[in-house]
Amino acid sequence: MLMRAAIAGDEAAYRVLLEKLSQLLRGVVRRGFAGVGVPRDDVEDVVQDVLLAIHLKRHTWDPAMPLGPWVLAITRNKMIDGLRRRGRRPEIAIDLQQFDIEGEDPQASIDAYDVQRVLSSLSDRNRDIVQSISIDGHSARDVADRLGMTEVAVRVALHRSLKSLADMYQEKAE
Amino acid sequence: MKTDDLIKALAADAKSVEPPIARTLAIAVGAGALLSLIGFMMALGPRPDFFELLSTSVRYTFKLIVMLSVAIPAFFLVRCLSRPDFKPDGSLWWLALAPALLLLGIALELASVPADTWHARMIGHNSFYCMTIIPILSLAPFVAVLYALKSGAPTYPTIAGAIGGVLSAGIGATLYASHCPDDSPLFVALWYPVGFAVMTILGALIGSRFLRW
Numbered sequence: 600m601l602m603r604a605a606i607a608g609d610e611a612a613y614r615v616l617l618e619k620l621s622q623l624l625r626g627v628v629r630r631g632f633a634g635v636g637v638p639r640d641d642v643e644d645v646v647q648d649v650l651l652a653i654h655l656k657r658h659t660w661d662p663a664m665p666l667g668p669w670v671l672a673i674t675r676n677k678m679i680d681g682l683r684r685r686g687r688r689p690e691i692a693i694d695l696q697q698f699d700i701e702g703e704d705p706q707a708s709i710d711a712y713d714v715q716r717v718l719s720s721l722s723d724r725n726r727d728i729v730q731s732i733s734i735d736g737h738s739a740r741d742v743a744d745r746l747g748m749t750e751v752a753v754r755v756a757l758h759r760s761l762k763s764l765a766d767m768y769q770e771k772a773e
Numbered sequence: 774m775k776t777d778d779l780i781k782a783l784a785a786d787a788k789s790v791e792p793p794i795a796r797t798l799a800i801a802v803g804a805g806a807l808l809s810l811i812g813f814m815m816a817l818g819p820r821p822d823f824f825e826l827l828s829t830s831v832r833y834t835f836k837l838i839v840m841l842s843v844a845i846p847a848f849f850l851v852r853c854l855s856r857p858d859f860k861p862d863g864s865l866w867w868l869a870l871a872p873a874l875l876l877l878g879i880a881l882e883l884a885s886v887p888a889d890t891w892h893a894r895m896i897g898h899n900s901f902y903c904m905t906i907i908p909i910l911s912l913a914p915f916v917a918v919l920y921a922l923k924s925g926a927p928t929y930p931t932i933a934g935a936i937g938g939v940l941s942a943g944i945g946a947t948l949y950a951s952h953c954p955d956d957s958p959l960f961v962a963l964w965y966p967v968g969f970a971v972m973t974i975l976g977a978l979i980g981s982r983f984l985r986w
Contacts, residue, residue: 605787608787608788613787617783618777618780652926652986659794661793669857669858673926676857718774732781734778754786761782761783
């Protein structure tokens with residue numbers, strides 16, 4: 600439901616969906632990594648990588664199908680990438696059967712270091728745009744006014760930056 | 774960066790969604806096939822008695838059906854493989870349809886023509902053309918389907934690339950089959966797979982690198 604609204608471009612519905620998903624994902628990734636001995640700090644990196652992938656690949660979800668298996672498939676891929684980034688052998692069975700909701704999670708406020716490093720490789724302007732919209736919570740409109748850009752240009756820059764964040768995650772996994 | 778902050782950025786980018794992957798693939802494959810068709814019509818073209826052959830020559834028509842029986846299942850498989858939640862399952866057996874048809878054709882051919890013509894029918898007239906022109910006619914759909922897959926999220930990039938190669942070769946071979954003067958299933962079974970193998974291997978190699986996401 601929310602995903603359908605999100606694909607139609609509803610920002611508020613999309614944000615609610617991503618917040619819910621991030622809580623689910625954190626539980627899934629943490630449980631999956633627990634048996635492999637991956638530090639908890641690394642969990643948040645994978646969660647963010649999954650959220651980026653969900654965002655950039657949401658047109659590959661078939662609205663006629665349930666959202667869960669699609670999200671889990673992406674999560675599984677990104678957990679394997681996460682292990683690869685850390686040079687561990689990825690041939691580990693990851694049990695994604697449980698997909699329960701966990702309550703409020705303090706980890707949402709932990710910084711993920713990979714994204715931070717990746718952010719620093721963006722151009723100054725693009726990093727400014729991403730940080731204004733994410734950390735400072737400004738709207739694309741406000742950022743456009745402040746930087747003397749059109750709102751469309753800000754949105755395009757934001758989209759490109761998110762793409763390069765995902766690409767840089769991917770490069771590190773190879 | 775905190776996850777909640779990332780979510781804010783993602784939500785602000787809500788309107789950037791790409792067209793559904795199934796549509797992207799259909800358009801790409803259609804455009805690639807059309808480009809190959811145009812090139813084919815300008816350089817080679819089907820046999821001049823194409824329509825007559827369709828109703829009079831069983832072997833000619835059978836050859837075209839076999840090639841389409843590769844291309845059509847490969848298209849649907851590529852569409853499945855472009856999504857992250859596809860698991861290779863029984864649907865891969867659709868790829869066995871064309872070889873099975875071809876085996877049937879070979880059996881019928883061996884039963885219906887004298888043994889001393891088998892060799893000549895198998896070697897045919899222009900096997901070299903067959904092996905080179907099929908990959909050339911596959912190129913446009915090949916590039917198109919790999920680009921479309923890049924916008925997808927294949928969990929199995931190597932398989933997705935390989936089946937993309939099969940699909941493009943299926944399109945190229947269908948076009949070439951309408952031109953090729955050798956209609957015997959013996960010829961088809963010996964020489965056509967070379968073009969398919971080339972494109973499949975190329976697709977797997979490129980897919981394993983280029984289709985990661």
